[in-house]
Structures are given as structure tokens and as C-alpha cells.
Amino acid sequence: MTTSSSPKFRCTSDDCKTVGTLKCEGCSQIFCRKHVNEHRDLLSHQLDEIVLEHDILHQMILEDKNKENNNQFLLKEIDKWEQESIKKIQQTANEARQQIEKLIGSQQEMISKELHHLAEKLRKARIDDDFVETDLRKWTNMLEKLKHDVTNVSSLTTVSEDPTKLLVAKIFVSLTMQQHLDEDERFGISFGNVCIAENGYLTYHHGPNRDNGFVCGMKEYSSGKYKIRFLMNKKDSEYIMSFNIISKYTSILNKEFHIVKSSYGWCSDDGICCCGSGLSSYELRHDMDDETIFEIELLIDCDNQKIIYLNERTKNTREMNVDIRKCPLPWQLLFYLYDVEDSVRLLSSTRLL
Template sequence: IQAKELTSLQTVSKELHELAERLGKARIDDDYVETDLQTWTNMLEKLKDDVNTFSSSIYMQENPKEILVAKMYISKTLQQPREREQFRESYGPILIENNGFMATHIGPKNDTAYVRGLGEYSLGTHKIRFLFTKNSIHYITSFKVVSALMPIRGVSKSSYEGYGWSSMDEIECPGNQMIFNRNTLDMKGETSFEIELQLDCDNQKISYVNQRTKNKRELNVDITKCPFPWQVRFSLYEVGDCVHLLP
């Protein structure tokens, strides 16, 4: 019986892996319609039922606050913590090096470029530390959370948007109507700043602490505009702009 269950579990694992690859390709290509989402949701429901038949210690459940395919996740008790964030993909003239912990704008000219982290976050609280260095104060960089369903280049048929902050101390979010003290200088005018970014998935908000000024800012996230899972995305503009992920 145990051997039969193991074989069946391996089959389900293979099917989940194949489905994940299909979802990943559709997400990157931004090529899917409502009928595709319904088909994938039905497949996930079947696989969830299959997994739940093997053992009471292995189960899947749904988050009713989330929509379509993005609402499926493994129980929090099974979620493994990520030791450290790393860079995975980029758009524009970005060089990823130092084992995925550093990304640099390599030009040859100034232009907007993006780099995104490997981690995908849907549950719990996660802290990500990084050091931003710039050649000058005249160009804007930014960091934000975006939906993993959103293409790296930031253009999506689904109109998903990100939430975060720029080096000019501006909030970047849908509508950009949040209120904060514009008289408080934090990153503006600086060419280097170390940030601890916190993702609070359970309460649907993000915050950061500037390690030099000790200023803290917080931002609520509308998960209908930025659905789970979240990823961290950085925007660089000037040649030589660099972001280094810290332990």
C-alpha cells in the first residue's frame, strides 16, 4: 500500500510540476484567457483532491480572499522559509552577478531597466535587506512588490500594478493618492541607502526601514490590483546603478 501511495504521489507531483511550467510560461508570455484560467483551476482542484487522499499530514487549501489560479497554495505548515532572496530575471541592460545577489545597470546609455527577485510570497511575514547605490542623485530608482502574475517589463493585459517607493521618497502605487510627509527626507538626495523591506502577506501590507535614518514607512496593498504571490522588483535607470541583496 505504501509503495502504491508513493507511486501515486510521484504521479501527482509530476502533474503539478508540468502544470506549474504551463502557468509560468503563460505568465511570462502574458498569453491566456478566462477559459484557460478556468481549466487550470479545475486541474488544481483535482490535484488537490488527489493529494488530500494520501495522508492527513499533506493537504492543500484555498484562500477565499484570492482569485482564480492565484488562490491555490500549500498549507502554511508546509511552507519552507527561504534563506535569502536572489535575483532571477531582468528586463533591459542589467547584469546579474555574485551568485544572483547583485544587479547592475550596464548601459551603454541611461534607460529604465528592471530586475526581479526569485522568491514568491503569499503567506506570513518576510524581510528582505538590500543596498542601493547610485552614481548621482539626478535619476530615480525604485523598489516595490508586484504580482508574480505580472510580466517583468511591467505591461500586463490584466492591469496588475505594483506597490512601493522611489528614491525621491515618492509612493508608487495605483493612483498614487497615499498621504505622507513630503517634508521628511529619507532617500531623496542620497546616492546610497540600505533598506529592510518587510512583506506582511497575512495583513496585505508592506513596510520598510531605512537603516541610516531609521525612518519607517508602511503601505497597504490591494490584492485585487496586486494579487498573490508577490515578488520584489527593482527599477534602475542610470548606468552604474546597483542593488545588492544582503544577508
């Protein structure tokens, strides 16, 4: 008669030769009674560390809530939009007032000339005693017409809005939840008075004076298609920002770096950069000029060697071919900031192919 017995396993702790009797359901290791207690102590210590990290994060959130200036940067953007919108409306209203004064003044001057001309005819007719009934009726009709024009000059002038021309772009506030994965685009190397904040998703010109500032993305684009969305915010429409691509092998830290000669992309005044090539093949259209806030969707197409952007507000799209002899792959994002408080916020980045 034979008997069977279950196999026995040694404790998995180092240098322990005791038979294991208890199995951990978490790590599937087998321990003896002594080392299972040590294993539980280790897990308890790891739990304490997690609780500590939780408490630290909770304290950070409480401190952020108590900071009075925590949202000042965002509120300043809204204040700037408000003031610029009021300025645009006031400027347009003043131009309309000047047009009204000019139109009505021109009409009144024309009526005065016709009335003076009629007065000369009446004076001459009286002196020469040269008029009949038909002349009187004609002059009466002319007076009635001039009287009608005088009393109705204002009512004939109308003020209306052009629905096809947007004077003030509607502001919007959105929260983009970032996944913080390695494949997300973020800001990396910068040159000049440029700061990188919010874990690499925000860059801004911190001054104190206007000066050239450059910042590059961290990702490298060598094949496939990528869609990057970002929000550009200018303090003043007078000065230029730009979004571009450059070759990884081009350094913005070089004093000889020139954005027009070294990159492909578009400027906020609707100008373009194409590594110093001629601009005759590109149609310059009014899209971003005079604007201070615009959301852009940039498509980087490495396979077809071109870049395309979509302006989310105007829905205008522009495309540019990239000469890889002048701008070799892989490419990187490049932004140019000049005025103090100019900023760029990365919203999302997606690989399409």
C-alpha cells in the same frame, strides 16, 4: 546436543550469489572478497573526483587573486562616494561664504546709511548754528556706536555646525556571508540593460546609456512575514531608483508594463508607487532624496497585506497598505534602475513567521 551457527548473508552486489564476508562501515553493505575490492576502488575513484574539484576551486581562487580588476566595481563605489562627499562639502562651504559676504555687506551698508544720516545732521547744525552740549554728546555717542559696529562686524558673525543635519553619510564596508540555501532571495528575471551577478545577489545597470531597467526577485511571498535587507547604490542623485513589490502574475517583460501603475513601493526621491491609487493618504517625507547610497530593511507582511521599510542610516520607517485586488498574492520583489552603474546588492532574507 544442538549447535547454533550465525546466519549467513549473500553479497549485496548485483548477480552475486557468494556469501558476504566483509561489511562496509560507511554504507553498512556486506560484500564478498571480490566485490569488496571493487567497492574500495569505487570509493577511491569518488575521492579522486573530490580532490579534483578541490584543485579546480583552488586554482580559481589563485586566478581571482591575480586579476587586477577583481575589486574594481567595489573601489569605484568608494571613489564615487568620495567625489560626491567632496562635492557636497564644497557646495555647502561656498553657500556659507556667500552668506557671510551677504550678512557683512548688509551690516556695512546699514552702518554707511546711518553714518551718512549723521553727517547730514552735523552739516545742518553747523550751517544753522543750532546745537548745544547735549547735541554734541548725542552725536559723539552715535559715532562711538557706529565705530564699534564697524570694528566688530566680523566678530559678531559666527560659523557653526548643525549636529542634527548629516552632510556626508559615513561609508562602511561589510562582508555578508551568504548560505546559498534555496530559501535565500536572489535576482531572477530582468528587463532592459540590467545584469545579474554574484550568483544572483547583485544586479547593476550596465549601460551604455541611461534607460529603464527592471529586475525581479525569484522568491514568491504568499503568506507570513519576511525581512529582506539590501544596499542600493546610485551613480547620481539626480536620477531615480525604486524598490517595490509586484504580483507574480504581472510580467515586467510586457512592453505595456508601468511601474507606478503595477507595483507598490518607494522611490529614491521619496515618491511612492501604489498601483495608480491616489497619494493623499501618504505623507511624503524627506528620507532618501539627494542620497546615493542607502541600506534598506524591507518587511513584507502578506498576512496583513502591507509593506514597511526601515532606512538604516536615518532610522526612518514608512508603511504602505497593499490592495490585493490590484496586486494579488503571491508577491515578488521588483527593483527599478535607470542610470548606468546603478546597483542593488541583496544582503540577507529571513522569514519571521
